[in-house]
Amino acid sequence: MGDTAEPKADPAARTTGVRTAENALGSAAPDVLPRIARVALDVYLPHLDRFFDYSIPPAMAAEIAVGVRVRARFAGRMAAGFVVDLPATSEVEKLAPLSKMISAEPVLLPEQVQLLRAVADHWAGTFADVLRLAVPPRHAATEAAEQTPWPLPLTPPTPGDGLRDDPGGQTFLDRIAQGEPVRAHWNVPPRWKTDQAGADDWTRGVVQATLAVLRAGRGVLVVVPDVVQVRRVRDVLAQFVGQGAIAELHTELGPAARYRNYLAVARRQARVLVGTRGAVFAPIHALGLICLWDDGDDLLAEPRAPYCHARDVAAIRAVQASCALLMSSYGRTAEVQSWIERGWMAPIGSPPAHTRRRCAPVRVAADSDEALRRDPLARATRLPSIVFDTIRAGLAAGPVLVQVPRAGYLAALSCQRCRTAARCPSCQGPLKADRLAEGHRHVSCTWCGRTLGEWSCPVCGGRELRAPVVGSARTAEELGRAFPGTRLVDSSGDHVVREMGASPALVVSTPGGEPRPQQGYSAAVLLDAAIMLGRADLRAAEESLRRWLGAAALVRPGEEGGTICLVGPAQDRAVQALVRLDPAGFAALELQDRAAAGFPPAVTMLVAQGSADALASLGKAARWPPGAEELGPVPLPPNGADSGELRLIVRAPRQLGAALAAAGKHALAVRTARKEPGALRLQIDPVAAS
Known part of the structure; x- marks a missing residue:
């Protein structure tokens, strides 16, 4: 496991000018009312990215504290801010007074000030940029209301499987139970295995780690990519630590509920918090463990300045708070692999051969001479015969998942004659075709929305279009004709189905929109792998493998008849990593290539x-x-x-x-x-x- 020493190249090594938590508490004696407040103002200009000192009016001195909201005059206007320090002296001789104390509730704690400063410096941003991500807007009625007592979490016996099933997992649990700040990445086996509580391998591992840390008297923070997973982890955890003992933070809560949960954490009432990327800044008291699921998901990357990533924020915070860190996923990113190779993080996981015995087997269309002899067009056609064989056998035992890279009907078009990509004559955006009533279609631009009556190729003058990229709707239409009488479910775009029963059905889904089955899929077909791998993106292969492993995790193990079929280039590194179920080996090669490039x-x-x-x-x-x-x-x-x-x-x-x-x-x-x-x-x- 990772030790407590900070490595030379870990995420926290790029931070500068970080003030300690002791300094943030202020140096004023407890029996003397503070006279100076150091304030972080809501100012986003980089050349003003610093704290400003103000004098404290006598009327505020008795209630002022680190973390309270205040207003102060700045550059001729009123600006909101937070008190981050109560120093005894200031470099400025004549200080302007604070104008108003908005609330006496401390909602920005000293340890958060240190973290926010480090994150702002790490991503070349401002403190105000990070502050708006960390502290939710104030809800005055919720703040004034009496807080309902927060129940203490239960600590029942630790369930089996999960982390305990993989080498290094039990050692990690033993060490965090003793309060050691160890760091590990867990490669979760991509298999369908649930218990009566509805927990699968990775949620069971989160429960095991949470219980170990709670017994040590410390708090737990769980960060996941989206709200669906927040609720899933919350429901599973609640069956072990008790209903109502878990706080959650995400934007779908609404202003009142979100602020109420944040206050429960800031007031040291809630000891377990589950949330999306913004929750990584939450002020958990006596933080003992940060769990982060699927760091490769782009939902964990903040789309607003300073564009920080929850994975790296969690790593910085783990060093600052001297707490344990558990990252888990079906795949492995190059960033995590770099930490493992430097010894900053330890790997948890079984060898690929052992993982393959526990999961569904993966086959690739046209991966052998025998397969080509049976189906000579397997490499040229989008739906080779092995796809129909896999679906037909799977439907006899339950639902079958078909994963398609894109939603829509004909998601991209090109010239039938010269294969030039079809572009809008107005904005040069890519064209697509939508299915209308009675089978009619119209061609429109995906950027400006313009509908075209006729189109001609600017290169060869051709007017016929072809579809190199077929969407989920068209795929469902084709499979529906091939398997008449079979229930067909399209889970993509704006219509995502969350759960799937155990009866036979054909489920066509885009990556990430797969319905969660009650008893696992009997088979899965992964179409258009070449399109996913061919995206003009540095992480195309890494993201493709992550999506495929996520689909594989919904399929029953091979011993229960589960099987997976992928249609794509059998020789590609990511495809081979899926066949071998070896994300660690893939990440190592990916990191080597990035270092060379x-x-x-x-x-x-x-x-x-x-x-x-x-x-x-x-x-x-x-x-x-x-x-x-x-x-x-x-x-x-x-x-x-x-x-x-x-x-x-x-x-x-x-x-x-x-x-x-x-x-x-x-x-x-x-x-x-x-x-x-x-x-x-x-x-x-x-x-x-x-």
């Missing part, structure tokens, strides 16, 4: 996007660290939203990551201080790199 996480990459003038001013103001390399600027792909913008990439060795982020932030501060025109977006190690 100079991509994260082997290097730190800063990506700046904006107009040519904005990027030019950034380059003049930036003092990149020695060894940094500039790539670009280059024009962005033609897209109506990004028309005329350029992209500049600056990359540096991992050990210079803090200096690179600081240089980018300094350059932004210079631009805003000079009020230079032009919007500019800055990202550190962006998830979507294409």
Whole structure:
């Protein structure tokens, strides 16, 4: 397991200027009323990214505390903020007074101040940017209401299976029960196995780790990608630690419920919290464990500045709070693999051969000479005969899952004659075809929505269209004709089916929209693997394997008759990793390739996007660290939203990551201080790199 020492290249190593929790508590003596308040104002300009000192009016002195909301005059206007310190002295001789104390409720705790400062510096953002992600908006009625007593969690005997089934799992549980700040990644076997409580392998592992930490008298934070998984983990945990003992944080709660749960955590009443990416900042008292599920899911990446990722925030917080960290997933990202190879995180998981014995077997169409002899067109056709054989055999035992990369009918079009991609003549967006009543179709642009009566190829003049990418609706239509009388379920786009019964049915779904079966799918067919692998994205192969393993986890084990069929290039590395059920080996090779190509996480990459003038001013103001390399600027792909913008990439060795982020932030501060025109977006190690 990972030790308590901070490694040279861990996520927290790129933070600078972090103030300790003791400093954040203030230095005023307890019997003397504080005179100075250090405030984090709601100001997003990079050149003003610091705390400001104000004097405390006598009327506020008795109630003022670290973490309360205040208002103060700043640059001629009123600005909201939070008190982050109560120092005895200030570098400024004459201080302006605080204007108002909005609430006496401390909702920004000292340990959060340290974390938010570190996250802002790590991603070249501002403290105010991170603050709005961490603390929900105030709900005055909820704050004034009497808080319902929060029940203490129960600690029943630890259930079996889960982490205990894999090498290293029991050792991890024993060490966190003793309060050790160990760090591990658990490769969960992708198999269908549930108990009477509805828990499968990974939720059972979360329960085991949670109970171990609760017995040690410490708190637990569980972070998952979406609300569906929040409710699922909450319901499973509630059957062990008790109903009502678990707080949850996500945007679908509504302002009152969200703030009430946040207050329960800040007031040290709730000891177990389950939430989406924003919950990673929640002020859990005596935090003993952070659990994070499926770090490869892009929902864990914040789409707003400073574009932080919950995986890395959890890693930074684990070091600062000296608590245990458990990341688990069916696959493995290159970022996690880099931590494992550096010894910062320990792996938990069974060897691939043992995993294959516990899961459904995976076959690939046209993966042998015998398969080609039986079906000579297996490599050319989208639905080879093995697909129909797999579906036919699966329907005899239960529901069958068919995974398709995209929703819609004909999701992409090209010229029938020369295969040139069909583009809108107005905005150059890709065209698609939708099915209408009585089988009629119309062609429209996916960007501007324009409907075209006729289309002609600008290259060869052809007017006939073909569909290289077929959506879930068209796939369901084709399979419905092939299996008449079979119940057909389309779970994609805006119509996602959450649960599936045990009776035979044909379920066509896009990745992530697979209905959860009551007794597992008897078979699964993964179509159009080449399309998923061919996306213009650095993480196309990693994401494809993650999606396939997620579908495989819904299929019954081979000993119960479960089977998986994939239609795609059998020689591809990701396909072979699926066949072998070896995500660790795939991640190791992926990390090697990224190191050779100079991509994260082997290097730190800063990506700046904006107009040519904005990027030019950034380059003049930036003092990149020695060894940094500039790539670009280059024009962005033609897209109506990004028309005329350029992209500049600056990359540096991992050990210079803090200096690179600081240089980018300094350059932004210079631009805003000079009020230079032009919007500019800055990202550190962006998830979507294409």
